[in-house]
Amino acid sequence: MERLINFIYEYRAFFTFLFLELLCAWLVIENNQYQSTRYFNSSNQVAAQVLGFSQGVREYFSLRTINEDLARENAELRRDLERTRQQISTPTDTARINQFDFVSAKVMANSTNLYKNFITIDKGSVDGLAPGMAVIGDAGAVGKVKSVSERYAVLISLLNVDQQISGQIKRTSHFGTVRWDGANMRYTTLQFIPRHALPVVGDTIVTSGYSAVFPQGIMVGVIREANLKPEAPFWDIRLELAQDFGRLAFVEVIKSKLKSEKDSLETITIGEPK
Amino acid sequence: MSRSGIIQFVLFFVYLLVQVLVLRNLVLFNTAFCFLYIAFILLLPIETNTLVLMLAGFLLGFSVDVFYDSMGLHALATVLIAYLRNYWLSTITPQGGYESGAAATLAANGLQWFLVYSLPMVFLHHLVLFFVEAAGFTMFWYTMLKIVASLLFTMSVIALLQFLTPQRRRI
Known part of the structure; x- marks a missing residue:
């Protein structure tokens, strides 16, 4: 026993190294799993405020x-609103018509040049946000909510190699x-x-x-290359994204009110999603 | 806490804030990143204990991760170089050894020594960082391009800052 303790003590630097690296590796792997509510990311109060300050400076430009x-x-x-007003003359199912609700949010932090890019916004659980909700920008789809804190x-x-829609x-x-595919912030791929x-x-x-996350017909992009x-x-399809992620300032979070109904129906018939 | 200890404590936050407020927004050609914060680990005094180095590296990397939304990624790469730093320092000891209490800086040991010391360390850090982030070798050449571009960028900034700090030189 004494020899074992001596052994560990002698190589304490190495064991500490091993422990810290395993901890980090665990964190990396854990973080790759989609949808989680956790504390140590940029939705945490302090980090979000610092990033908000940085974004505030950048916004002036x-x-x-x-x-x-x-x-x-x-x-x-306004044009769309007018058109819809005229179309809906006799609403039959108000739940379906009001299926989607929109929350406007300001972008606090955004990256476009990593392989896994995230965006921090200034709306949180207080405003009714929850993990899994879809987010659109002024020109098209932006992504999904990964985790929420009270106010962020x-x-x-969409510029994240783990994201699929x-x-x-x-x-x-x-x-x-x-x-x-992780390369160019203006292009993405369409598979299958x-x-x-x-x-x-x-x-x-x-x-x-x-998936009932995004409403049908939200713009994603335009095909620029199609090879077979x-x-x-x-097909190998490359499309140019409609939304320019390089200058994202405001986004809208879509609350889908029928998502839980659709998901629970599918879970009953098809089984738990993998 | 000693005077140099307090200075290092303040420097920790200076490096962190510069990294997340300024350098996070400064990416050249979409490929060259500047991870200046590792200079904090590299430039600590030569006699610093490996355990202290690793702990500082972990805290610094972890704090950077919080702002980059990349849990564990920067901590992993930084702990690795913090662990290897002292071994590498003793391998490249110049003739006559280091002066006692010397810092691992360009001013104390000269430009050539500093490049031999820091280039492989920074390269290793970027290598681990970008390949773990890419989660594999599917984009090998693009990732290598990012690594080399970032290496040049980070090294230039670290070396230039060394020339700017007023210290006794031995070149």
């Missing part, structure tokens, strides 16, 4: 473009998985579009609505 974007978005929304939330950006070619209705589909350059990709290798079962 892009106020003009932010204003232009917001004004344009306002105009579009961390989003897992269900996308659809608007023209042909074929659906696949939108997943970032079968051979018999005929995507062409210029086709619009929208969200499919199958002779032996491959699926």
